[in-house]
Amino acid sequence: MRxxxxxxxxxxxxxxxxxxxxxxxLKIHPDANEGAVxxxxxxxxxxxxxxxxxxxxxxxxxxxxxxxxxxxxxxxxPMLAARYRVLALDLQSPDGELTLGGLSAQVAAVIDQRxxxxxxxxxxxxxxxxxxxDLAASRPESVSSLTLVAGWVRADTQQRLRNRIWKQLFESDxxxxxxxxxxxxxxxxxxxxxxxxxxxxxxxxxTFPDGIAGQMRLNAVADLSGRLAAxxxxxxxxxxxxxxxxxxxxxxxxxxxxPNARYAVIDSGHAVPQERPAQLFxxxxxxxxxxxxxxxxxxxxxxxx
Amino acid sequence: MESTPMGYPAPxxxxxxxxxxxxxxxxxxxxxxxxxxxxxxxxxxxxxxVGGTWRDNHYPGAACDVxxxxxxxxxRPNPEWSRMFAPQEEILNYLRSVAREENLLERIVFGAExxxxxxxxxxxxxxxxxxxxxxxxxxxxxxxxxLSEPKMPDIEGLADFSGEVFHSAQWNDxxxxxxxxxxxxxxxxxxxxxxxxxxKIAGEVVVFQRSAPYVTPRPDRSYTEEEKGxxxxxxxxxxxxxxxxxxxxxxxxxxxxxxxxxxxxAAQVALDHLHRQIEDPELRRKLTPDYTFGCKRVLKSxxxxxxxxxxxxxxxxxxxxxxxxxRVVGGDGGSHELDVIIACTGFEATDLPIAYRIxxxxxxxxxxxxxxxxxxxxxxxxxxxxxxxxxxGPNTGLGHNSAVYxxxxxxDYIMAAVTFRDQAAVPALEVSREAEDAFMDRVDQLAxxxxxxxxxxxxxxxxxxxxxxxxxxxxxxxxxxQVNAPxxxxxxxxxxxDEAREEALAGVR
Numbered sequence: 001m002r003x004x005x006x007x008x009x010x011x012x013x014x015x016x017x018x019x020x021x022x023x024x025x026l027k028i029h030p031d032a033n034e035g036a037v038x039x040x041x042x043x044x045x046x047x048x049x050x051x052x053x054x055x056x057x058x059x060x061x062x063x064x065x066x067x068x069x070x071x072x073x074x075x076x077x078p079m080l081a082a083r084y085r086v087l088a089l090d091l092q093s094p095d096g097e098l099t100l101g102g103l104s105a106q107v108a109a110v111i112d113q114r115x116x117x118x119x120x121x122x123x124x125x126x127x128x129x130x131x132x133x134d135l136a137a138s139r140p141e142s143v144s145s146l147t148l149v150a151g152w153v154r155a156d157t158q159q160r161l162r163n164r165i166w167k168q169l170f171e172s173d174x175x176x177x178x179x180x181x182x183x184x185x186x187x188x189x190x191x192x193x194x195x196x197x198x199x200x201x202x203x204x205x206x207t208f209p210d211g212i213a214g215q216m217r218l219n220a221v222a223d224l225s226g227r228l229a230a231x232x233x234x235x236x237x238x239x240x241x242x243x244x245x246x247x248x249x250x251x252x253x254x255x256x257x258x259p260n261a262r263y264a265v266i267d268s269g270h271a272v273p274q275e276r277p278a279q280l281f282x283x284x285x286x287x288x289x290x291x292x293x294x295x296x297x298x299x300x301x302x303x304x305x
Numbered sequence: 306m307e308s309t310p311m312g313y314p315a316p317x318x319x320x321x322x323x324x325x326x327x328x329x330x331x332x333x334x335x336x337x338x339x340x341x342x343x344x345x346x347x348x349x350x351x352x353x354x355v356g357g358t359w360r361d362n363h364y365p366g367a368a369c370d371v372x373x374x375x376x377x378x379x380x381r382p383n384p385e386w387s388r389m390f391a392p393q394e395e396i397l398n399y400l401r402s403v404a405r406e407e408n409l410l411e412r413i414v415f416g417a418e419x420x421x422x423x424x425x426x427x428x429x430x431x432x433x434x435x436x437x438x439x440x441x442x443x444x445x446x447x448x449x450x451x452l453s454e455p456k457m458p459d460i461e462g463l464a465d466f467s468g469e470v471f472h473s474a475q476w477n478d479x480x481x482x483x484x485x486x487x488x489x490x491x492x493x494x495x496x497x498x499x500x501x502x503x504x505k506i507a508g509e510v511v512v513f514q515r516s517a518p519y520v521t522p523r524p525d526r527s528y529t530e531e532e533k534g535x536x537x538x539x540x541x542x543x544x545x546x547x548x549x550x551x552x553x554x555x556x557x558x559x560x561x562x563x564x565x566x567x568x569x570x571a572a573q574v575a576l577d578h579l580h581r582q583i584e585d586p587e588l589r590r591k592l593t594p595d596y597t598f599g600c601k602r603v604l605k606s607x608x609x610x611x612x613x614x615x616x617x618x619x620x621x622x623x624x625x626x627x628x629x630x631x632r633v634v635g636g637d638g639g640s641h642e643l644d645v646i647i648a649c650t651g652f653e654a655t656d657l658p659i660a661y662r663i664x665x666x667x668x669x670x671x672x673x674x675x676x677x678x679x680x681x682x683x684x685x686x687x688x689x690x691x692x693x694x695x696x697x698g699p700n701t702g703l704g705h706n707s708a709v710y711x712x713x714x715x716x717d718y719i720m721a722a723v724t725f726r727d728q729a730a731v732p733a734l735e736v737s738r739e740a741e742d743a744f745m746d747r748v749d750q751l752a753x754x755x756x757x758x759x760x761x762x763x764x765x766x767x768x769x770x771x772x773x774x775x776x777x778x779x780x781x782x783x784x785x786x787q788v789n790a791p792x793x794x795x796x797x798x799x800x801x802x803d804e805a806r807e808e809a810l811a812g813v814r
Contacts (some may be wrong), residue, residue: 029566303783
């Protein structure tokens with residue numbers, strides 16, 4: 001274990017991956033059962049807090065590009081686990097072309113094997129939001145509510161421009177890409193509120209796992225146009241006000257297209273689960289507790305502070 | 306600051322509300338009442354100035370470890386904070402300006418320590434005694450804080466110490482510490498602020514630590530002129546920063562739920578801080594906590610650890626065993642001749658002294674109701690004590706966020722309760738015992754599995770009399786407001802035997 005380092009903010013330490021003093025990687029939550037579900041030749045890992053006689057609702061977490069349950073939901077998972085059974089998975093990349101349908105089939109397989117009895121609350125973040133929407137459209141009977149965080153309908157020219165820069169840097173200069181991704185992932189207030197050492201730690205912690213290039217290709221071409229109107233599940237659409245990867249206007253189009261949606265905005269960049277996990281939890285928790293409580297088409301106001 | 310007597314009620318003429326205390330809780334309550342303008346009220350203050358804990362704790366280095374834009378009233382944002390974490394004097398001046406600009410000074414009775422408050426059933430009034438006279442009110446709101454009564458350590462021979470002894474909250478400005486040999490008893494939130502300042506002037510300093518705290522960096526800096534100008538011209542920017550600070554603090558709540566990944570990540574931040582600032586392995590070992598992160602208050606300081614690297618500063622890890630003349634003997638055998646002892650030993654947080662002075666229905670003292678630990682419905686109302694509401698009472702502390710946010714939620718509750726009562730034209734509201742017990746059961750449940758109960762430390766968060774978490778709110782701060790700010794009359798009706806009263810209340814439900 002590295003003893004001396006430059007990070008000085010708990011938030012940043014949380015995003016850098018954790019191991020205990022023996023060097024073993026800790027589970028995302030002490031109550032999480034870990035395992036894998038096999039689907040289409042892939043082994044899809046899951047983290048499931050299911051305990052005997054736990055009759056609480058199930059919340060399914062679907063991470064985004066380049067992430068995993070642990071990197072994207074490190075803080076959100078335990079917060080939700082205090083109130084719900086939480087089931088998160090690590091999306092896998094097939095040898096062939098990556099599609100929304102292929103990814104949502106992974107989610108469906110995990111749900112079918114781990115939580116088949118009742119419809120579940122699905123929370124998708126970033127690319128995971130598109131996967132979750134695809135699932136809700138193709139398997140409405142499995143989804144009791146749908147929360148889409150920093151998602152979009154179809155990449156616009158701003159998003160595709162960033163995607164092209166990403167691709168070129170991925171192929172030519174991954175050190176610079178780490179800086180570029182850090183710059184685009186977090187909101188201005190979040191980055192500006194940190195010291196240089198903290199920013200350095202964020203950059204250093206950035207990794208490009210296998211399959212990320214395929215996910216980036218999918219980000220550029222994925223298209224939910226025309227499919228949202230068929231999604232009847234109560235939905236909550238959450239945008240990051242300072243999101244540079246998926247500008248809030250793009251996320252708002254999900255709200256525009258979903259017939260049974262509410263909208264909320266968080267003062268964060270794209271990295272909502274890292275920048276504002278507590279506020280994200282508050283919004284998800286209130287929505288999931290009673291998805292129809294707030295009227296469709298309404299805007300959820302931020303809590304008084 | 307002088308009190309003007311024009312706001313005093315004439316003897317024998319009751320006011321609507323008596324508030325006790327002029328810290329954030331009391332002044333916030335007063336400001337809301339004054340802005341509403343519907344009710345007469347006075348505020349009783351035992352000292353000669355406002356400010357509560359921020360008036361008393363004027364020791365060198367005193368500051369808040371919640372950033373000032375968050376540690377201030379939502380309805381009085383202050384663009385003039387000099388720094389992110391303003392020093393004590395600025396916070397005190399902020400409270401003075403609140404008292405002045407919310408027109409509260411004329412309603413404050415200074416030098417009026419509440420010595421006795423009794424519920425008069427026949428008149429449905431609280432009768433209150435103070436050195437400045439007797440007062441009466443329909444409603445009594447106490448806002449005395451849980452960090453207001455200094456707790457001196459129980460050390461053999463301390464009373465006979467041949468040098469000077471004082472508590473950090475009763476700082477003796479008459480003693481010049483320059484060149485003196487000073488002992489600091491304690492290593493909590495106060496000690497870590499006091500030590501760096503005292504070490505600058507004292508000839509020798511010994512810290513008597515019982516248990517090493519977790520200390521994290523304090524990301525303090527001054528605000529630029531441009532920032533302050535922006536805050537003045539666009540106050541909404543202050544609100545954005547306030548919300549950022551609030552939600553960032555809320556995230557720390559997840560660490561307190563005892564999730565190993567988050568607890569170890571947070572603890573690592575503190576341990577990295579220690580390793581960066583202290584190189585000597587022996588000193589590091591002494592300053593390394595032996596309990597779970599977050600079980601006791603997590604402290605913030607960037608200059609505490611470096612102070613120990615100075616030659617004239619020493620650390621004793623076994624606390625203080627006894628005092629003999631001018632010699633202070635530590636638990637690990639170290640013994641030091643000292644001129645001054647500063648007790649940074651905290652406050653009576655679980656056994657509130659004011660509870661011994663409040664007598665409810667049938668003359669029952671609040672301290673008796675609370676003999677096995679504090680409890681209150683919605684953290685503010687106690688069965689047997691009609692028309693009494695308590696700010697900063699049981700389960701109002703936070704391990705991770707701003708106490709002012711909590712007080713504001715309670716003030717909203719009390720305003721709604723009083724308004725309801727007066728509209729219903731009932732003389733008194735008294736919460737049912739059943740509702741109070743059910744509320745506490747719920748708090749107990751929420752506290753299970755938190756680091757405060759399971760973290761293997763002893764702290765002022767837990768009442769040793771019943772093992773319950775009675776001072777802290779065991780949930781995120783935002784749920785405190787959701788649970789405890791909205792007023793629901795129902796718990797005040799259950800168990801009522803008075804049919805006429807029931808009907809009156811039913812009419813306004």
